[in-house]
Amino acid sequence: MLATILNATLYTALAIHVVLIGVALWRIWRGENIVDRLISADLVTVLTLAVLAVIALITRNSIYIDVALGLAALGFIGTIALAKYMADEQMF
Amino acid sequence: MDEILQLIAIIAVVAGTAFSTLGVLGFIRLPDVYTRLHATGKVGVFGVVLLLAATVAWTPLGWSKGLVLIIFLLLAGPVTSHALSSAAYRIGIPFATAVRDDLAESSEGGSPEEVAA
Secondary structure (H helix, E strand, C coil), rough: CCCHHHHHHHHHHHHHHHHHHHHHHHCCCCCCCCCHHHHHHHHHHHHHHHEEEEEEHCCCCCCCHHHHHHHHHHHHHHHHHHHHHHHCCCCC | CCHHHHHHHHHHHHHHHHHHHHHHHHHHHHCCCHHHHHHHHHHHHHHHHHHHHHHHHHCCHHHHEEEEEHHHHHHHHHHHHHHHHHHHHCCCCCCCCCCHHHHHCCCCCCHHHHHHC
């Protein structure tokens, strides 16, 4: 009984997160200034992490958490590099 | 034992999704860049970390990797928000409804008024 509730919440959580990713992507397209677009790009990375976590729960396979770890590291480095490039106009 | 873990997973997923939706809602509705960073910080720290707590509780053999990812996210979230807000300040993005600007008085960074002027 509890397993069906868990499955239902997992699929609704997945649907909600995909809708949120759509909103963040629309925000990249319609951002008013450059920092706004960069924030929404970072938000897309974070929400993809959430989707990966939910998929790891649905399939009960912990390989997706490794993917999420790699994505978290790269997303973090990318956002920091872009923020520095945006502020100083030179990367290094 | 499984029932308890499933219960923990359900509660964590519901809380994580609630935080994510609130964060993205705040990201859309808030007036300027700096307040939006406040909202997206919530998504990154609370939303995903609670979902990962659910994966730690319920996926087999996944608890160690989940904990490593949770610690990394708790460290990386605030750093990203700080980098973005200092970059926005240096570029000179104006505040929507700022009452005081401490960084300007200390004249360490070019404040939006000077840069914009």
